[in-house]
Amino acid sequence: MLKSLMLGGLLSTMLLFSSSSNAQTDFKLPDLGSSALEVLPIDKEKALGKVMMMQIRGASPLVQDPVLDEYIASLGNKLVANANDVRFPFSFFLINNQAINAFAFYGGHVGIHTGLIAQSDNESQLASVIGHEIAHVTQRHLARRLQYQKDNSALTIAGIVTGILATIIAPDAGMAILSASSTQSTLGQLSHSRKAEQEADRFGMQTLYNAGFDPTQAGEFLTKLSNQVRYQTKPPAFLLTHPLPDTRVSDVRLRAQQYEQRQIQPSHQFNLAKSRVIARYQLESKDAQAFFENELRKSRALNNAHLQYGLAISLLDQKQLDKAEKILSPLLDSEPNNLFYLDVLTDILISQGKASEAVTLLAKQNSLRPNNQILALNYANAAIQAKEYDIAEQTLRVFLLDDPEHLLAKELLAEVYKSNKNQSAYFEAKADVLAEYGAFLKAADEIQRALNHVNDNETVKKTRLKALLKQYRQMQKEVAKL
Template sequence: MIQTCRKFLLCCTIVAVSAVAGAQESVRLPDLGGTSTRILSPEEERRFPREFEQYMRASELLVEDPMVRDYFVDMGYRLVSYSDRAEENFHFFVLQEPNINAFAAPAGVIALHSGLLLAAQDEHEVAGVVAHEIAHVTQDHLARGMENAQRTALPTLLASIGLALAAASAGSGGDASQAILLGGMSLAQQFQINYTRQSESEADRIGIQLLARAGYDPHGMTRFFERLNLLSRPMGEGPPEYLRTHPLTVNRIAEARTRAERLDSKPERGDDEFHFVQARLRALSTETTKAELWFRVRLSGSERPTDAMRYGLALTLMRDQRLDAARDEVETLLESSPNRQIFRLLHAELLVNEGRVAEALDELESLMRQYPGSRQVTIEYARTLMHERDTERAAKATQVLRDYLQHHPDDLPRTELYARAADRAGDHVRAAEALAESYYMRGGIWEAIVQLERVIEREDLDYYQRSRIGSRLNQLRAEWLRLSERERLRQRDRDR
């Protein structure tokens, strides 16, 4: 399915980009580190993070698991808080891409590939990459690299990123790669920033300082770069994607190591949580046979925390519906730490898979009382309430999700779950409103408008419902008018 979406993304991109043929080397994922309005207009900078998210979601490249996403968003904001642009907006995303890479884009967008996260040995290495990308943004390296370029329209920028993603996925030499070369290389090359030695050195220096200030090991960045260099040697393969967009030299690594040593900083953070998050990402994104083998090999050794490897193995076995084997692993975890939240959530997930939904709800209600503000507990509780077609449970899920979405209004999966819960509970107006919001979050402003226009025509709406829906309609219509004529036509055609 993902490969199909990549092909679709490639076709859309080729249409969107000016076709210029040329025999140039394969385009690599662009490193667009900056927030200058010389690249996007102020209004487009405001819209870009949301539209980037919609674009990646439509291509099924966005990792939306809340445990995985929240962990790396928290890491990013922690690092940003120690930068000289702590007041600016940054936006962190995890993409389901096996390549070892990360990139920064306008408006403070920073994306991490799942391949990079799975290749890291600890959280300090990932934090080193994130800090480096943050430094590219805070130092306006993109603005400097494109100083003479004309301002670029937002759809064109998104198309360029999509083109480079497709090229990186296809690899050099394949038919798809050749199609990319014939379909618009010039625009993608425009965003292919070959950072100068000065820019890379500056990003290293500032990134290492951010690591130390935020309580991470300042040597994490250097360790990860050194390992990526080693990964490029087997079987004559080219270097990992990240080294192509961030070329390394022996001198650069030595300088980074010296800077880290001068800081004489000891990490304040342990990385136990990182290994659980990484294990979850591997279990959810890797073919089950490969994932099971990976976890069992690590369980037989001592290089990774045993509990995290057992957690990942249990999730993998559940994905494969080998529930008896999964129960053995879960019970072992509970014996070691019976009150640990992550193990109790795993136990509830196992109970649901075994068809013991009532028992799972008992476990989750206990967790809700113990951790009333926990996002993970709330999401799992609402999901379990909706596991069976029960009107009373659906009504309870509606209340839980309504409160949750007040704090997390941009959570698309939970918005869609709320729409289903409200509909099952008989609140069809709220269900229709939530459905409209889900259209909007997927980039369908016109579809959201049409949905709300149908709702507001109902004769049974009370004053408050009509006011609420009318206010949202006005907001959407104003945003609709700000779109280009081409984009409005595209959305209307899609709606038909």
Template sequence: MRFIFSVTLLSICSGLLFTSVSSASTNLPVLSDRSSASVSMASEYRLGRNWARMLRGSAPLLNDPLTFHYLEELLWDLAPHSQLSDRRLELILLDNPTFNAFAVPGGVIGVHAGLITAAGSEDELVSVLAHELAHLSQRHFAQRIEEERRNRPLVLAGILASILIAAADTQGGAAALSSTMGASAQAQLTFSRRNEEEADRVGMQTMVAADRDPKAMPQMFSRLQRSYRFYGQRPPEFLLSHPVTEARIADSLNRAETLPNVSHRAYSPEFDIIRTRSEVHLSAQPGEILKRFVADVNSSNPAVAHYGAMQAAMRTGQLDVAKQHFNQLPEPWKRHTYVKLSEIELLLAENDFAQAERRSDEMMALYPDSMPVMKIHAQVMHTSGQPERAIPVYRRLLQDYPTDTDSWYQLAEAEGLTGNIIGVHEARIEYFLLTGNIDSAIQQVTFAKREPNLQPSDLARLEQLEAETLEIRQQIKEDL
């Protein structure tokens, strides 16, 4: 295994290792120093994006356009206020119930869906994102490389493997990560503490600049620490990779107290909508969670209860119940874009394609450039037997979100339904490249070149894709 594969692992883990904090460090790293010069930013970018290909192919992704859009908006709200010099960010949302998030060199931010349900407020969720952005801006990856060259790099391969396993298999990942961390050197711990202190501090500074409450960070730490008692001998994945201590909570709270106050934000339902949506999606017992939301409709927050009941009833196939709870939502919620799109999802579940199309057309007229609106609209066209109308929407989406594996997959399906075989091959090639399945991508190029009646423009595109595929395969071979 190449050395760069080993050091990649701990760099990724720097975002995962919320290690305990002792004394506060006040010095920012010098980006031009020897540690940061160990790997160029261009190399970090390439390495991170190729690692992301492997992650997409190894772990289940949460293809929910509403949740993705919400988290991406939070990231882009933070990024201008961070110390990032390279703001080419990519969000990867994992369909995983564990409490976890990580930052990969090259601007890749990974979020497990379970982290959304773990947060008690939007600012608590934002605090984790700010922390991960700080790891990227301070280039802890480059520092780690230099540190590990002087220590034991072989430990890192086990940690990276554990992260990949944890993303795809929470049980196996927990055991592997626990074993690997138990074998790591004490010297690495001191280095991690320094980076984590800095990520806490820089992350809270970013929050203040973005008008977010920095006290949400210690609040999030406290919430995660309290959750430990519910897991007995085996804590959730987040607590295995992000140890939280009283000292760290106290330290972050003291830091927050020294920062300027931020203005109070008016209530907006986005966090409640997405958190409830994630909670229902991740529930192993949708029938039980439906009962819980129905029992809560007379609580202090009936809108959340009705939306949750609507989502849970859809999961259990009780579409009449879902419709009843949608109708009981307060008007401000019904006017919200996310709830309007949720209604379209309900109409699709009811096979009311005519009404779904009408509502979807209305949303496209109002928000023609909205990612979740386009995704739902393409789904409506595709599901209702109009793939020719879905294809241009998928193509528009992919101009802005070229790494959206779900859109490439759906585009291939839609192209097949319209008889555009070359379009099927091209979309499948892109899908396989994004999921690290290079052999399948090359195979698709070969199949496409065998198609009869290829136009010169078709052949030129295929040759370009073939060259790109071979280049990516060489990069992965060299880097990973």
């Protein structure tokens, strides 16, 4: 029910965005290069990125997994810290999709398909793709494409945004939209895209090396994709938006040879993240169990903890709780502060009806590492299941002070208020969630409902909610100006 409300708001947002964008197509856009800043100023780019992120939340299977979010944000920010021309903070998120794909768009938003993690052989391969996407943003390729298309009487801003969104969800459909919107030949568009790919390869590899990864793995990953093309009638999703001519693989391999060779030890965090993706998002639980049991039989590695971890998740998801706990306990004994393990143990305890034990366990961990999203959100969730709503509310409020746009935290807070029957706070929190999806008119309706549950003598609260109501309505108008 909530999802349908959100989608309704998103559709109205997109219509407003599309109609208002047409007024911008009369401008003569400048040449390529640094002039991209004039095509799309930084503040405008960030605003467009925010609107697109709102729509992605409602139109695609966004992964809300604090453990994977923490891992991918840590990896992404390590790369950003070593990139050139970074003009604003980046954000990284996961899409539940088995296709090998990643994408970047306005405002430093980078999306990664779960299939990319599952199919990467090592962390350097994964980092090479993310670094490539970061380069697309820092080199402002979308702004340049906007200029290029306008010079050829092609896309409106709304058209290119619609195409990018469609490409994220269904890559072949998105490319069709981009092509149908253009009067320029397909060859011309592809040629421009290849130039952008070459530049992203160059800057991305430098970022990869600066961040301490193995640059040769960029070529290994492209070779892997190239080999897949030979045996598939439909190429991997990544190649539909990232052209791969024969020369590109050799160019990337030659460029990697210019860097000093380095031996990279396998990343324990990457291996755990990959196992989690396979167990939760790539395979059905029974199939995942069979996969990890088979891998453990074949494994000769001294450390196969990531395979045991994946097996524990697959058993947990089948409600084989005692078996899952038996596998996980030794792992946690060896690494008592490992957040991957603590998260799964929390789920096991809650499923066993031991939510209070989970609260006790996480209270200490949360005090040692306050506002870590994995600990804070698991702690709050365990407190909700244990009906300790005061603990959950306080934990979430403190966490949201540090990360005020965290969607899962807002959804959990709304659940707290609903559970303890705090009606006005529930409707206000629900409005806050809807606003993250760009459904500002629906959010305004929820604030109106919140006002209906405020007593006449609560003048301060009533004044604040009325101001918030006005703000949401104004935000809808602002979106229409983009």
